[in-house]
Amino acid sequence: MTIHIGAAPGQIAETVLMPGDPYRARWAAQTFLDDAILVNEVRGMLGYTGTWKGNRVTIQGSGMGMPSLSIYANELIRDFGAQTLIRIGSCGGMQAEVNLRDVVLALTASSLSTPSSGIFRDLNFAPAANYNLLRAAAIAATDRGVKTHVGGIYSTDVFYDERPDLTEQMTRHGILAVEMETAELYTLAARHRRRALAVLTVSDHLQTGEELPSEERERSFGDMVEIALEAAFA
Numbered sequence: 001m002t003i004h005i006g007a008a009p010g011q012i013a014e015t016v017l018m019p020g021d022p023y024r025a026r027w028a029a030q031t032f033l034d035d036a037i038l039v040n041e042v043r044g045m046l047g048y049t050g051t052w053k054g055n056r057v058t059i060q061g062s063g064m065g066m067p068s069l070s071i072y073a074n075e076l077i078r079d080f081g082a083q084t085l086i087r088i089g090s091c092g093g094m095q096a097e098v099n100l101r102d103v104v105l106a107l108t109a110s111s112l113s114t115p116s117s118g119i120f121r122d123l124n125f126a127p128a129a130n131y132n133l134l135r136a137a138a139i140a141a142t143d144r145g146v147k148t149h150v151g152g153i154y155s156t157d158v159f160y161d162e163r164p165d166l167t168e169q170m171t172r173h174g175i176l177a178v179e180m181e182t183a184e185l186y187t188l189a190a191r192h193r194r195r196a197l198a199v200l201t202v203s204d205h206l207q208t209g210e211e212l213p214s215e216e217r218e219r220s221f222g223d224m225v226e227i228a229l230e231a232a233f234a
């Protein structure tokens with residue numbers, strides 16, 4: 001048990017999927033895991049542990065933004081021994097070819113700052129995915145026939161952005177999508193020698209203003225969860 005995760009020792013699996021939304025953690029556990037049990041509800045940040053094809057998996061909400069994810073990822077790694085951490089999140093498309101429902105596999109995550117920025121100071125550390133997870137996820141997505149993009153994403157601190165110039169620069173430099181957690185997840189994984197990946201679903205588009213209707217989200221998010229599970233145990 002830690003300050004933010006009430007699970008007993010041994011209740012967290014070595015493989016952890018991390019959605020921002022705790023209700024997505026519950027839905028994914030109930031939909032994809034066998035024998036899922038609730039292992040955390042501190043602050044309503046739900047976590048479940050069960051099995052997928054016989055493999056133990058925990059699905060733990062991270063909350064929104066890098067400071068929140070940083071708390072959960074740190075405790076999962078340092079106190080519960082998590083080895084593989086895969087974010088399953090929504091993102092906003094930033095390129096014309098990145099459409100609603102597409103999956104984005106984050107090769108790298110650029111950011112203006114992360115909770116780890118104080119460590120790097122003026123060094124531009126490049127947070128990057130684990131290659132084996134990324135490759136396995138790309139194969140799983142192709143096998144499922146899901147339109148998938150692999151490339152750089154942008155992890156921002158603010159959803160309501162007052163710096164449109166930053167979005168413009170990111171788009172200009174080929175960044176595929178924006179979300180709010182991956183840069184810190186990849187940085188923590190590098191620091192602690194763990195495997196990390198972000199598998200994202202495009203839920204809206206910054207240039208076109210399109211949004212995925214809520215009733216269609218579940219099917220699209222389902223592809224993302226299964227790609228993450230297949231990559232974790234490839």
Ligand SMILES: O=P(O)(O)O[C@H]1O[C@H](CO)[C@@H](O)[C@H]1O
Pocket residue numbers: 019020021063064065088089090091159178179180181
């Ligand atoms: O759908 P999740 O995983 O929460 O991810 C995205 O959605 C939230 C913003 O609405 C941020 O957490 C962002 O990263």
Ligand SMILES: O=c1cc[nH]c(=O)[nH]1
Pocket residue numbers: 090091092093159178179180203204206
């Ligand atoms: O952080 C996010 C997540 C989804 N869509 C966005 O535009 N931003």
